[in-house]
Amino acid sequence: MKTVWRSMTDPQTSIITHDVVTSSNEEKDIRYRSLFLASRDAVMTLEPPDWKFTSGNPATIALFGTKDEKEFLSYEPWRLSPEYQPDGKKSIDKAKEMIEKAMKEGSNFFEWTHRRINGDDFYADVLLSRVEEDGKIFLHALIRDISKQKEMEKELLRSSEEKYRLLIEHLHDGIFIIKDEKIQFINESFARMAGYTGEDILGKNFIGFIAPSSKKLVAEQYRKRLKGEHSLDEYEAQLLRKDGTVIDVLISAGIITYQGKPATMGIAKDISARKKAEREIYSLTNKQRTILQAIPDIIMEVNNQKKYTWANQPGKDFFGEDVVGKEVDFYFEGEQKTYEKVEPLFKGSDDTIYIESWQRRKDGKKRLLAWWCRTIKDEKGNVTGALSSARDITEQKEMHTLLRESEQKLKAIFDSSPIAKFVIDQNHTVTYWSKALEELTGITAKEIVGTQYQWKAFYKTERPCLADLLIERSFDKISQFYHGKYRKLKLLEDSYEVTDFFPDLNKNGKWLHFTGALIRDLNGTIIGAEETLEDVTEHRKMEEKIIEDKSKDEAILDSIGDAVFACDKDGNIVLFNRMAEQLTGFADKEAIGHHYSQTLQFIKESDETPSIDFIAQAITENRITEMANHTVLVRRDGVKIPVADSAAPIKNVKGEIIGCVVVFHDVTHEREVDKAKTEFVSLASHQLRTPLSAINWYSELLLSGDNGTLTPKQRQCTEGVRQASMRMINLVNALLNVSRLELGTFTIEPELVCVQEIVKTCLEELKPEIEKKNLIMRESYESDVSRIQADPKLLAIIFQNLLSNAVKYTPKNGTIQVILGKKNDDILISVSDTGIGIPENQKERIGTKMFRADNTHTIDPDGTGLGIYIVKEIVKGSGGNFWFESSTGESLPAGRQGTTFYITMPKSGMKKKGGVRKLI
Numbered sequence: 078m079k080t081v082w083r084s085m086t087d088p089q090t091s092i093i094t095h096d097v098v099t100s101s102n103e104e105k106d107i108r109y110r111s112l113f114l115a116s117r118d119a120v121m122t123l124e125p126p127d128w129k130f131t132s133g134n135p136a137t138i139a140l141f142g143t144k145d146e147k148e149f150l151s152y153e154p155w156r157l158s159p160e161y162q163p164d165g166k167k168s169i170d171k172a173k174e175m176i177e178k179a180m181k182e183g184s185n186f187f188e189w190t191h192r193r194i195n196g197d198d199f200y201a202d203v204l205l206s207r208v209e210e211d212g213k214i215f216l217h218a219l220i221r222d223i224s225k226q227k228e229m230e231k232e233l234l235r236s237s238e239e240k241y242r243l244l245i246e247h248l249h250d251g252i253f254i255i256k257d258e259k260i261q262f263i264n265e266s267f268a269r270m271a272g273y274t275g276e277d278i279l280g281k282n283f284i285g286f287i288a289p290s291s292k293k294l295v296a297e298q299y300r301k302r303l304k305g306e307h308s309l310d311e312y313e314a315q316l317l318r319k320d321g322t323v324i325d326v327l328i329s330a331g332i333i334t335y336q337g338k339p340a341t342m343g344i345a346k347d348i349s350a351r352k353k354a355e356r357e358i359y360s361l362t363n364k365q366r367t368i369l370q371a372i373p374d375i376i377m378e379v380n381n382q383k384k385y386t387w388a389n390q391p392g393k394d395f396f397g398e399d400v401v402g403k404e405v406d407f408y409f410e411g412e413q414k415t416y417e418k419v420e421p422l423f424k425g426s427d428d429t430i431y432i433e434s435w436q437r438r439k440d441g442k443k444r445l446l447a448w449w450c451r452t453i454k455d456e457k458g459n460v461t462g463a464l465s466s467a468r469d470i471t472e473q474k475e476m477h478t479l480l481r482e483s484e485q486k487l488k489a490i491f492d493s494s495p496i497a498k499f500v501i502d503q504n505h506t507v508t509y510w511s512k513a514l515e516e517l518t519g520i521t522a523k524e525i526v527g528t529q530y531q532w533k534a535f536y537k538t539e540r541p542c543l544a545d546l547l548i549e550r551s552f553d554k555i556s557q558f559y560h561g562k563y564r565k566l567k568l569l570e571d572s573y574e575v576t577d578f579f580p581d582l583n584k585n586g587k588w589l590h591f592t593g594a595l596i597r598d599l600n601g602t603i604i605g606a607e608e609t610l611e612d613v614t615e616h617r618k619m620e621e622k623i624i625e626d627k628s629k630d631e632a633i634l635d636s637i638g639d640a641v642f643a644c645d646k647d648g649n650i651v652l653f654n655r656m657a658e659q660l661t662g663f664a665d666k667e668a669i670g671h672h673y674s675q676t677l678q679f680i681k682e683s684d685e686t687p688s689i690d691f692i693a694q695a696i697t698e699n700r701i702t703e704m705a706n707h708t709v710l711v712r713r714d715g716v717k718i719p720v721a722d723s724a725a726p727i728k729n730v731k732g733e734i735i736g737c738v739v740v741f742h743d744v745t746h747e748r749e750v751d752k753a754k755t756e757f758v759s760l761a762s763h764q765l766r767t768p769l770s771a772i773n774w775y776s777e778l779l780l781s782g783d784n785g786t787l788t789p790k791q792r793q794c795t796e797g798v799r800q801a802s803m804r805m806i807n808l809v810n811a812l813l814n815v816s817r818l819e820l821g822t823f824t825i826e827p828e829l830v831c832v833q834e835i836v837k838t839c840l841e842e843l844k845p846e847i848e849k850k851n852l853i854m855r856e857s858y859e860s861d862v863s864r865i866q867a868d869p870k871l872l873a874i875i876f877q878n879l880l881s882n883a884v885k886y887t888p889k890n891g892t893i894q895v896i897l898g899k900k901n902d903d904i905l906i907s908v909s910d911t912g913i914g915i916p917e918n919q920k921e922r923i924g925t926k927m928f929r930a931d932n933t934h935t936i937d938p939d940g941t942g943l944g945i946y947i948v949k950e951i952v953k954g955s956g957g958n959f960w961f962e963s964s965t966g967e968s969l970p971a972g973r974q975g976t977t978f979y980i981t982m983p984k985s986g987m988k989k990k991g992g993v994r995k996l997i
Contacts, residue, residue, distance in 0.1 A: 111451070111453040111454075111464050112376075112464060113132075113134045114134055114135060114451065115429065115449075115450075115451030115453075115464045115466075116134055116136055116219075116466070117136055117429065117449050117466070118136055118219050118220060118221045119133070119134065119136045119137040119139075119140040119141075119218075119219070119220040119221070119222075120133070120134040120136065120137060120217070120218070120219055120220075121133040121134070121137050121149075121218045121220075122208075122215050122216065122217055122218065123154065123176070123215060123216040123218060124215040124216070125214065125215070127153075128153075128154060128173075128176055128216070129150070129153060129154075130149060130150045130152065130154065131150065131215065132146070132150075133146050133149045133150065137149060137220070140191075140193075140220065140222060141157055141191070141193050141194055142193040142194040142195055143194055154172050155168045155169040155172045157191055157192055157193075158172065158189070158190060158191055158192050159190055159192050159198055162189070162190055163190060164305070168190075175187060175189075175203070175205060176205065176216065178205075179205035179206065179207055179216060180207055180214075180216070183206070183207050184204065184205060184206045184207065185203075185204070185205045186202070186203070186204045186205075186307075187202075187203055187307075188200065188201070188202060188203070188223075188307075189201050189202075189203045189220075191220070199222055199224040200222070200223045200224050200226075200227045201220050201221060201222055201223060201224075202220070202221045202223055203218065203219070203220050204218070204219045205217070205218050206218075206219075229599070230331075249266055250266060250344050250345065250346045250347070251263065251264065251266045251267030251268075251270045251271075251326070251344065251345035251346075251347070252264040252266070252267060252342070252343070252344055252345075253267050253283075253342070253343055253345065254333070254335055254340055254341070254342045254343075255283050255299070255340060255341045255343075256335050256336065256338055256339075256340035256341075257338070258282050258283060258284070258299075259280055259281060259282055259283070260278050260279055260280065260281055260282075260283050260286075261279070261280075261335060261336075261340065262279075263275060263278055263279070267345060270316065270324060270326070270345065270347055271286060271316050271318055271319065271324075272318040272319040272320055272322075273286075273318075273319045277319065283295075283299075284296060285317075286316060286317055287314065287315070287316065287317060288314070288315035288316065288317045288323040289317075290315055290323075291314035291315045294312065294314060295314050295328070298312060298328075298330070299330075299341060302330060302331070302332055302341060303332065303339060303341070310329060311327055311328060311329035312327075312328055313325065313326070313327055313328070313348065313352075314326055314328055316345070324347060324349050325347075325348050325349040325351075325352040326345040326346060326347060326348060326349075327345070327346040327348045328343055328344070328345050328346075329343060329344050329346075330342065330343030330344070331343070373391045374391065374466050374467065374468055375388075375389070375391045375392040375395055375446070375466065375467040375468070375469075376388070376389040376391070376392060376464070376465070376466050376467075377389075377392050377400075377464075377465050377466075377467065378453070378462060378463075378464050378465075379405055379462050379463045379464075379465065380461065380462040381423060381460065381461065381462055382404075383404055383405045383406070383416065384402060384403065384404050384405065385400050385401050385402065385403055385404075385405065386401065386402075386462065387401060388400050388401055392467075394439075395436075395438055395439065395444075395469075396408060396436075396438070396439055397439035408436045408437045409434070409435070409436065409437070410435040410436060410437050410443045411435055413434055413435070415432060415434050418430065418432050419432065419450050419463065422450055422451065422452040422460070422463045423452070423460055423462075423463065424460070425452065425454075425458075425460055426452060427451075427452065428451075429449055429450065429451050430449075430450045430451075431447070431448065431449055431450075432447075432448045432450065433445060433446070433447050433448070433470070434446055434448060444469055444471050445469070445470055445471045445474055446467040446468065446469055446470065447467060447468050447470045448465050448466070448467045449465065449466050449467075450463050450464070450465040451463065451464055451465075452464075493512075494511065494513060495513050496511065496513055496609060496611070497511055497513040497514035497516075497517045497518075497609070497610040497611065497612075498511045498513070498514060498607060498608065498609045498610070499511065499514055499525075499531060499544070499607070499608055500544075500596070500605055500606070500607045500608075501529075501531065501544050501545070501548065501605055501606055501607075502604065502605045503548060503603060503604060503605060504529075505529045505531075505545055505548060506527060506528070506529055507525050507526050507527065507528060507529070507530075507531050508526065508605065509522075509526070509607075510522035510525050510526050514534075514610065517582070517587075517610065517612060518534040518535070518582070520533070520534050531544070531545075532545075535579055535581070535582070536579075536581070537581055540558070541554070541558070542593075542608060543555070543559075543573060543575060543591060543593035543608055544593050544606040544607065544608040545606075546558070546593075547571060547572075547573070547593050547594070547595050547606045548595075548603070548605070548606045550571075552571070555573060559575045559577060562575050562576055562577050563575045566592065566594075569594050570595070571594070571595050572592065572593060572594035572595070573592065573593050574590065574591070574592040574593075575590070575591055575592075575593075576588065576589070576590045576591075576613065577589060577591075587612055587614045588612070588613050588614045588616075588617040589610050589611065589612060589613065590610070590611045590613045591608055591609060591610040591611065592608070592609050593606060593607070593608045593609075594606065594607055634652070634654040634655075635654050635655040635656075637654070637656065638656065638742070639656060639722065639740050639741065639742045640654065640656040640657035640659075640660045640661070640740070640741050640742060641654045641656070641657060641738065641739070641740050642654070642657050642668065642673065642677070642738075642739055643727065643736055643737065643738045643739070644672075644673050644692075644736055644737055644739075645735065645736040646696060646734065646735060646736055647672075648672045648673055648674070648692070648693075649670060649671065649672055649673075650668045650669050650670065650671060650672075650673055650676065651669060651736065652669070652738075653665040653668040653669055656742075660710065660712070660718065660720070660741075660742075660743060661676060661677060661710065661712055661713060662712045662713030662714055663676050663713055673689075673692065673739075674687075674689060677689075677710065678710065678711035679704065679708055679709070679710055679720070680708070680709050680711060680717075681705065681707065681708065681709070682707040682708070682709045682719065683707060683954075685709075688704065688705050688708045688709075691703060691704055691705070691723070691724050692724050692737055692739060694724075695724040695725055695726050695737045696726055696734055696736070696737045699726050699734055700726070701723055701724070701725045701726075702723060702724050702725075703721075703722070703723045704720065704721055704722060704723065704724075704741065706721075706953075707719070708720055708721065710741070718743050718745065719743070719744050719745055720741045720742065720743060720744060721741065721742065721744045722739075722740045722741040722742055723739075723740060724737050724738065724739045724740075725737065725738055725740075772798065776795050776796075776798045779791075779795045780792065780795055780796065824868075824990060825868050825871065825954070825955060825987055825988065825989055825990035826868050826989065827866040827867050827868050827986050827987045827988075827989055828866065828867075828868070828869065829864055829865070829866060830864065830865065830866075830867050830869045830872060831863060831864050832858065832863060832864070832865060832867075832872070832897050832906075833856070833858050833863060833897075835869065835872050835873050835876055836856065836876055836880075836895055838873070839873065839876045839877050839880050839881075840854065840880065842877075843880060843881060843884050846884050846885075847884055850884070850887070850888070850889045850890075850891070851889055851890050852884065852887060852889075852890070852891055852892070852893055853890075853891070853892040853893070854893055854894075854895075855892065855893070855894040855895070856894070856895045856896075857894070857895070857896045857897065857898070858896075858897045859897060859898045859899060862897060862898065862899060862904050862984075863897065865904055865982070865986045866985060866986025866987060867955075867982070867986050867987045868955075868987055871951050871955065871987070874947065874948070874951060875906075875948050875951060875952070875980065876895075876908075878944035878945065878947060878948050879908040879948060879978050880893070880895075880908060881944070882944060882945070883908055883909075883910040883912065883976075885936065885937055886910070886912040886913050886933060886936060886937075886976075887910045887911055887912035887913075887975070888912070888913075891910065891911040891912060891975075892910070892911045893908070893909070893910045893911075894907075894908070894909045894910075895907070895908055896909075900981055902983070902984060903957075903958075903981040903982060903983060903984065904981065904982045904983070904984060904986075905979065905980070905981050906979070906980040906981075906982075907977055907978065907979050907980075908977070908978050909975060909976065909977035909978075910975045910976055910977075911974065911975040912974075912975050912976060913932050913933070913936070913965065913974070914932075914963045914964050914965035914974045914975055914976055915930050915932075915961075915963040915965070915976055916930055916931060916932060916965055917965070919931065920961075920963065923945060923961065924945050924946055924949040924959070925946060926942070926943065926946050927941070927942040927943065927946075928942050928946075929942040932965070945978075948978075948980075952980050952982075954990070955982065955987040955988060955990075956982065956983060956987065956988040957980055957981055957982040957983070957987075958979075958980070958981045959978075959979070959980055960978075960979050961976060961977060961978045961979065962976070962977050962979075963975070963976035963977070
């Protein structure tokens with residue numbers, strides 16, 4: 078028969094297979110039964126196909142609270158669990174998954190939430206092992222209650238963060254917090270250990286500070302811990318120091334919530350000295366890895382002669398392979414009363430006896446073992462020996478010593494802390510009064526510790542402090558004494574914070590912010606309360622100053638003549654001044670807190686479609702954006718008001734965009750003035766065309782020679798008159814076009830046109846100048862967009878202006894390129910050149926009326942500055958978009974300077990528009 082022994086230890090399990098060779102099946106059954114009954118862990122068996130329990134030891138009965146084994150066997154496994162496990166899965170479904178895994182892999186170790194018969198839930202470690210015996214397969218289950226361990230973890234989480242912050246800073250061990258793979262916090266010890274400053278480490282990826290040999294292990298444990306998978310409670314790794322050396326550390330970590338997100342908080346203990354010693358001791362062996370692994374439980378069998386008759390592999394690992402046959406006291410260290418304590422077992426006692434004993438390990442070292450011992454009896458009830466399980470608790474004892482030392486250090490830290498604090502016991506007697514509180518109140522610890530006069534430090538007449546109310550559990554009186562000034566804290570149970578003014582402190586009184594919390598022992602019993610106080614007088618003064626400044630700012634905003642509103646990144650209005658109320662018809666209370674689109678309707682005057690893109694662009698593109706021309710605001714009463722101005726991003730002190738401020742004003746008067754001006758220009762231009770046409774006709778007539786031959790001087794003068802009249806005619810035509818564009822009286826009559834033919838026509842007109850400069854012309858037309866719906870006259874005006882500018886401002890041997898293609902769902906036209914480019918500081922003004930860049934005047938002093946404006950307005954009026962890119966080439970290689978103008982139109986082409994005039 079092959080018996081599989083499995084022992085559960087935290088955090089790992091170890092599986093040891095031991096071939097038991099006995100003289101008879103009966104002796105095997107006795108031994109197994111003794112193990113079964115002696116185990117302090119719940120042990121049971123389950124059999125397929127329905128996986129019901131078929132046995133349960135006394136520890137099982139006690140754990141689940143059933144009357145006897147028979148009652149326990151009546152329950153299905155999942156009925157001894159809540160309906161759902163902590164991960165949200167149904168217990169019945171997850172139980173089947175765990176069973177299937179154990180059957181498939183041979184064993185399965187996991188955490189589980191069980192439920193006792195009385196309805197209480199508890200946490201447990203579970204080990205399922207597949208057993209094959211005489212052709213029969215079943216599951217062997219071991220369950221260990223870990224509720225106390227979990228409660229201790231919860232108790233630690235409930236401890237005050239502030240209480241331990243100073244302790245963490247002064248701990249010898251390194252403390253760190255990692256969120257999103259970046260280091261968020263380290264204490265001084267960690268920085269010193271790693272050889273870095275806080276600035277070197279904070280915000281960096283933690284893997285960069287791990288030695289190459291440990292990167293995989295540390296990254297894997299970090300990932301498992303965040304995913305909630307089983308991970309090591311502690312493990313060894315190597316840190317990479319700033320000077321390039323490595324240091325051995327023992328890391329233990331857990332999951333916390335930091336700044337609202339899951340994070341890893343851990344302790345790094347410098348074990349480099351220990352590791353160095355171990356390497357020296359075990360330099361010729363491979364025992365280091367074995368010793369550092371989690372040690373499983375030891376199981377030993379003793380006969381009535383106090384000799385070891387059997388040991389599992391962990392026992393042999395501890396005492397040596399030759400342990401069987403040796404007397405128990407052979408391994409004792411120092412005088413002990415072990416035999417005296419376990420003597421009842423050899424007299425037939427069925428109790429489980431616990432003892433702690435110093436034992437000599439096989440390497441000669443003294444170790445403290447915790448033993449759980451139980452008698453072994455034969456089938457007649459005669460005692461044949463005892464079976465004991467043991468665990469090495471040497472480090473645990475050392476930890477208790479360290480905890481006592483930590484308590485002493487904590488008291489010393491509190492005494493040296495600048496935080497004012499006092500503690501009272503359950504009888505309201507002061508047990509601690511910090512030095513900082515002495516300075517704050519003028520009352521010494523010697524005067525008040527041991528008394529119940531804590532109230533005298535704060536009030537003239539006797540009344541309870543916050544800590545007193547907590548001890549009395551008088552939570553209703555907290556509202557009575559601190560109405561409107563207190564808040565219940567979420568981090569700690571039954572804890573509160575208060576901000577209040579104490580007129581009797583100092584000459585002018587003081588504002589104090591104080592917190593109160595109950596103090597409980599490990600069993601949850603209230604043993605006292607603490608109150609921590611902070612002088613916030615200066616902070617309150619600053620708050621009052623901020624409120625005063627805010628009131629001034631609001632008064633200034635309300636007094637300016639423009640409408641102003643501000644919104645956050647989501648578009649929700651946070652500020653709405655008085656002029657904004659007047660223009661929109663909405664009160665600030667109606668607007669604030671709502672998305673700006675619910676209150677402010679900005680539309681295009683031409684087609685009444687929304688015109689609010691400039692607000693989103695200011696936030697997303699981090700720049701000042703202007704309203705589109707001819708933007709109208711629809712008031713609450715439906716009245717439409719022409720408005721203009723801009724939006725600008727709002728940034729915090731870190732330079733991060735947190736919202737947008739929009740300024741706008743009524744431009745009704747300006748629009749009327751512009752309209753009158755435009756109408757005047759139109760009228761004046763019409764009146765100028767007639768005499769200019771006559772001058773041009775007569776000058777051409779003279780030049781033709783039909784009325785006599787002109788002398789060279791006369792011909793030169795007449796040619797000058799003709800050219801001057803042509804420039805005037807071009808200017809008048811441009812002014813007329815501008816007038817019609819601004820008045821919106823121009824027509825758009827789209828038809829199917831060939832873009833290439835229009836470009837060729839324009840280039841033919843410019844051919845003399847192109848050949849004179851030896852310019853290279855490149856053209857590219859995508860076949861499926863070579864014909865588009867467009868007004869041929871308007872398209873010709875666009876190309877005439879763009880191409881004439883390219884030819885005019887590109888030096889000899891330069892290149893001009895025309896491309897017709899697609900961009901997403903639009904038609905894309907681009908005209909680029911290798912010309913003089915546009916200065917960076919003048920790019921914003923390109924496309925405005927009458928503006929020409931400074932570097933164009935020497936090349937063409939007679940330009941009007943209207944060509945690009947006309948192109949821009951035609952494109953916008955046709956439903957398209959217009960933009961450009963340019964560089965003067967001052968810092969670029971030759972041939973890299975120049976300008977590219979881009980035009981996009983919908984695939985459907987230009988939008989038809991009725992009007993009274995065509996452009997010239």
